[in-house]
Amino acid sequence: MMNEATIYELLRTHICERVQLTESEWAIVKAYYHFQSYKKHQFVLQEGQICKHILFVGNGVLRSYNSDEKGHEHTLQFAIRNWLITDIQSLVNSAPSKIFIEVLQDAGVLQIDVKHNDQMLKEVPKMETYFRLLSQNNMAATQQRLNSTITLTAEERYREFILRYPDIVQQVPQHMIASYLGLTPETLSRVRKQMAKK
Amino acid sequence: MMNEATIYELLRTHICERVQLTESEWAIVKAYYHFQSYKKHQFVLQEGQICKHILFVGNGVLRSYNSDEKGHEHTLQFAIRNWLITDIQSLVNSAPSKIFIEVLQDAGVLQIDVKHNDQMLKEVPKMETYFRLLSQNNMAATQQRLNSTITLTAEERYREFILRYPDIVQQVPQHMIASYLGLTPETLSRVRKQMAKK
């Protein structure tokens, strides 16, 4: 388990890699985020609820997913150290969420409330740039993922996933990775068997 | 063909639906965008070039796509009236683009240069919010599309596309829609035949 001060330092680094904050700006920003710990199996957000927070993960593992009419889960994102997670659609539109955010491993996070976030953006406009950059990167990554999904075979996608997110592979169950890649657990199992033979 | 003044009005509306601009702010913003017309078959951006502009489409049709090692094209986006198009990855990182942006039908656009954009964001911070909102919406849409690609059959995806983008269906060749949906042209042709029978 990580201590609070260390997580604040992680956040600070994360922000300052993207925009330059003065000491006093950081002091303001810091005050808006508050520490929260979550236990495995807890839900940070459930379908139907209105998402109110943006989470910055210090330690632990979270994931977001939706559940289709057949009851199949589709993993949207995993979040480990230094990742943000939220339901941006629900957050910006104050609309009922269509997704779940679940804690896979006990986690320590810094979170900020939407209202506080709006307030913070006014006080520290650089944070607007920070969030815009994050959105844009996220967008680029999502497009990349879409492209892989369309272009590559199951095995190629899994290899790409391992290369890109080696830390996540260790920490989450295989069937969730399958659901991230758009495969059935059975298929991923066979793909791995296939790969092991080489 | 649309006249310039009308396109500026479209842009103004597009911005003001998202953030409130005063007259003087709009005057500043307006001055940064300049009108450009493109002919069918022109390339606004080619693979390897560094993307310098953000385009707001007044009329005509554009699309972005990438080309894989087998020479297959994958359509990332279509853009018609009131849409923005650019290569955000290349733009923000000043990196060589991996995509093409092609004009499918003679177009009139308003475009802004990256440097001017940075300048504009400083002068009119509300535009930072505007772009952040656009990024977030775009992200949500891309995630939705990813989800459909993973979850739905070819026919379901095509139906969804028709519902969501009825205007585009009319204006672009079928094989490009196939490449947007991640299908071969043959498959889309068969899907349509199948649907016609009902």
Place this chain on the structure above:
DNA sequence: CGGAATCTTGAAAGTGTTCAAATCAAGTGG
């Protein structure tokens, strides 16, 4: 009109899914 691109159609092959069952792993309570 003629050539090029686009769309359609067919048959065979490939890739991933489904359903069912077996195996394996981890955590719980006695």
Place this chain on the structure above:
DNA sequence: CCACTTGATTTGAACACTTTCAAGATTCCG
């Protein structure tokens, strides 16, 4: 510490969907 329960992974066989390759029909434009 073992037996039991529950969840996760693996395996097999049949099936469904999409692609590939090849060829023919249609449409678009110069």
